[in-house]
């Protein structure tokens with residue numbers, strides 16, 4: 001495989017641990033909306049890839065993982081790393097072993113198509129050593145176009161009618177709005193029907209954060225007061241209260257394919273089809289209205305009040321540094337097309353609240369599988385996909401432990417990424433809830449004050465330690481301007497807990 005890439009001029013980006021190969025492929029898939037590919041060795045290479053395969057599955061990311069495999073002709077005799085991967089990968093991904101050398105091309109293409117066809121997700125193939133080293137006559141294979149069908153007109157009319165009748169609608173745009181290239185149609189629909197739009201996970205930036213119909217902080221209130229909630233391109237999972245909204249709310253679910261439509265919620269309507277077509281069709285048939293002004297003003301007032309409340313903490317002068325002060329300093333330094341990646345607990349939750357996205361495909365977090373350690377793979381993908389944008393990796397000090405060695409891969413491949421560690425010396429998202437529940441905590445401490453900046457220096461990048469809030473802005477600016485891998489190690493206050501109960505309310 002490597003030889004073929006080498007011969008054909010396909011860039012190979014190698015990493016320290018297979019999890020990072022998987023996350024880089026997943027990050028690439030989610031940022032570029034094209035296939036991400038990871039190649040890993042047999043046995044432990046595949047077991048180390050299981051978390052990213054699961055994360056890609058949860059995120060509906062089109063990823064193809066290619067694994068080695070012990071030779072077929074000796075199967076059962078105890079070759080090195082002889083294990084059948086398919087049974088433990090199959091619950092997470094379409095998976096198969098390629099046993100016929102003449103079928104390699106066709107099976108790779110079929111797996112790629114399966115990954116890219118909604119419901120998107122990971123696909124896995126492994127190749128026994130003897131199959132890869134055999135030769136065969138192979139006819140050239142061409143990818144087929146799976147085709148697209150117009151959404152059902154009656155279903156579209158039904159949803160449009162619910163929108164027309166609603167006084168307090170809410171529109172939630174999730175990852176598949178972005179993956180289906182529907183962000184332009186989302187804007188058409190929102191503007192035509194004057195819908196307040198909240199963006200979820202990979203849907204962030206589908207409407208720019210400063211668009212007059214883009215909302216964020218008033219979400220729980222909006223969902224409580226709405227008479228119609230339309231969720232597009234996101235599952236009705238824990239992030240959306242499992243689809244239980246206010247008592248008066250009609251719920252509509254739109255997603256890329258019928259398999260993705262929720263079955264645990266009593267839906268007023270649903271459409272499963274490519275969201276660019278679905279939202280485009282809705283934009284054409286909804287009534288154009290200005291009647292929603294009062295509702296929009298009401299939500300905007302809540303947004304303004306919540307934004308005011310955050311100001312004091314964004315400017316906090318306390319020492320150790322308040323984690324929000326990091327974002328108070330960072331956000332004004334970010335370009336509109338900066339890619340921001342979160343890998344951590346509370347530190348990243350604050351970023352989710354305070355870092356705006358102005359374009360789709362510019363925010364990456366682990367999503368509902370929530371696996372820590374994905375950061376460096378995602379950052380690698382972002383840097384390769386967007387060579388001229390700022391790429392910022394926000395790291396909890398717990399999270400950096402999972403794949404911190406990959407900082408070396410960033411340096412070696414000359415991939416300038418600005419890493420910012422919120423170094424509170426604890427697993428904050430575990431410690432604070434434990435404390436709230438039991439009045440004490442266990443297994444939630446980390447060594448305080450670890451010099452992650454020196455770790456980056458040891459690998460050949462640049463690091464800085466920041467303990468004084470006044471040093472933050474200049475350090476972050478140096479890091480963003482450096483054009484090389486850079487790590488700003490910020491000692492933050494372990495006593496500050498993200499107000500989680502407020503989020504759940």
Ligand SMILES: Cc1ncc(C[n+]2csc(CCOP(=O)(O)OP(=O)(O)O)c2C)c(N)n1
Nearest residue numbers: 344345346347372396397398399427428429
């Ligand atoms: C692989 C993995 N292990 C454990 C967890 C559970 N977990 C979620 S957040 C968190 C704490 C993260 O701590 P840190 O990165 O230091 O961020 P902080 O909350 O302190 O800001 C843990 C352990 C997880 N999500 N993924």
Ligand SMILES: [Mg+2]
Nearest residue numbers: 397398426428
């Ligand atoms: Mg921490």
